[in-house]
Amino acid sequence: MPDNSKIRSLLIDAAARGADYRENAAERHVAPSREAIAGVERFIEPMPEAGTDDNEVLAILDEVGSPATVTMAGPRYFGFVIGGSLPVTVATNWLTTAWDQNVGMHEVTPATSTLERVAMDWMIELFGLPQGSAASFVTGATVANFTALAAARNRVYWDIDWNVEADGLIGAPPITIIVSEETHPTVFKSLGLLGFGRNRVVRAPVDGQGRIDASRFPAINGPTIICTQAGNVNTGAFDPVGDICELAKPKGAWVHVDGAFGLWAAASPNRAHLCSGFAAADSWATDAHKWLNVPYDSGVAFVRDTAALKSAMAITAEYLMTETEFRNPSDFTPELSRRARGVDVWAALKSLGRQGVAEMIDRCCSNARRFANGLSKAGFDVLNDVVLNQVLVSFGDDATNRSIIEDIQDDGTCWCGVTVWQQKTAMRISVCNWSTTEHDVDRSLEAILAIAQRHKNREKDRRG
Template structure:
């Protein structure tokens, strides 16, 4: 076992150390070589070292360098070394962190992490929280708590009696709400299209003046960090309208919520603490390994009522917080370990610096690409940059060319009718030199299109 694990660590370290010298996207030949995995299921046990060798020699070259410094797609952070190391150690512990009594170490670390997160994100200290796979499930958790609370106020127990015959719930969302919110609404039986969709402004922000009067059980879904522009809904105004009517305000802040941890961008989060639930990711701007999402709910009892279960064989009476009482899963890995490692290693100042540095790099991208003659479509308020290289066809050609060239990787989007390259700056490892090198590659590719 020791030799195998040492070999795995050596291979993983080599992979990370050589990311900067390879194309960010895998070569076509590496993708074609994946056929080596497609073999008949072995009839007999084989050498584990040979399996690991094949996994590395064939699998590693066929990966996209998302862990590297110049991957700007999908709002993906890398993994801080300490978080990857903590993840490895937690993997060796192999703790099924659902209940405190059998897994006190990892359950306690999760409890500490939750307290620290609420502090740095400037959310109410009494919130309940859930460590889940990502913002999709975090949104689901917040909206499940919302569904419970707004129906409980009108005398309906949705966990016991379901939605058949329940009082109707009005759901209000912005016209550019992230699809993960719609997916969560569908899973919860609230409907993906059975919503009141509010028009947005030229940066994708919900037009609060267009919100209808609120009556009866209502959930309002706001956004902190538009996935294209990085813009924030006016959450303070939304809460002022919603709260007197008894509506629940949920905030999808998959990456934008982290602006609250900074001095320079915290103003974007005005009124954030007045909402009722929030969703974000740790595998984005906290730069922990995939997968790690976070849900926070002002009323922890609402989240617990929506999620908790029990059975005769489960040791739930520990007197401490049982993580599974707040998540859809009972069996789950110890995600709080790497979150704790990131928070403890970086501290308040380190987290703020990491986020502010990425925001400054987004502005650096925008300034240099503008100087090169290209059009920036959004106000760069956070870490998102939308770039047009002309009409839709030419912009697509440039994006494809940049991905194939390999210096960096940026994705494509269509936003308010315009096709654009989308650059997302969210890795701890990205430097200003990486931005300059990437801009030079983009300009070079565009010149040939």
């Protein structure tokens, strides 16, 4: 028999530990200490023969694990493109986990499946995508790209009378895949997983910000899938998707948009122009765990051609309730069993409303601008046009940049990563956490500039 009072005290203990962690997130060193990192060795042990008390399991996780985490949930983490998680979404995520719903089929998960449908409808409206498009709730943008491109593959082959779903790609007629010189690596991975191969692509040239140059777009001939991007992972730049659709549509080509974070610009009236013409595309991928600030495991693929998506994803079996008048979530995703990740999306949208989403996007963009202004004013090169939430800055040569970035990470006031942009090493600042304030930007700038100045002085002394 379950001991309800033990279960309650365990879950309350977990909630209290989680709340403590979040309360301290704004003041912790962003990177963990070396001692805390060394401490994770304590996890490494032979498979235990006997069990451990549940409260003790939780205590070990917290006492050893928490100090060794990088504070990605905090307001001064600017690495990669990583949102935080809105408190309401952490709370709904915990409750949804307690429900333990397997959201593959509507009839056995009516609450979570309905919430996902609502979240889908709201996002389609928010992004201005075609009504009637289908959404797949998947793990992240990598799998969202994969899912959308699986639908593209089926549709493009259908149109030339090849049933790729049944007969596969061996012996199939060739099709052309056009990507750009700046396509995100995960799109190539998706192409590999789909059997197209990572390298059998035509690359469209880009401009100095990493945008496809529509005037130099490769000729479109025969069955074709085109991969475009909303939000370059370094510069935040947007491909001219509307122009590309105008070239592609008369030729019957499928246009996909990887909008892992950039698609959220469409939710702000002040940034929506960056996504103009996007509704003419055929599929879109995004992450809610990035800019909507929900917990990880929350990518979404949108596909206009529902039949093509279903043909790639749906299955039937005697024991499954796949014949239903309802929208069956597993008809649209690579997985059958999965957690109800769309509930977190619903919670974020319900909590913020349309205005709150727009404000969050705008706040991140204006904080990115604030970073860029502070860095330029101090005499450092901002390498990109700061149109969104991404800032690329160079402090000097390759070695200087790497050394300054390492010191910034060690200092712990904030966390920024390294990149190479058009042959130049640079520091990347990505502002997409809901809780980042102007004060956090100023505090981070102060630390960054002090470290950069120390390097400059040291270099001066060295040169005598």
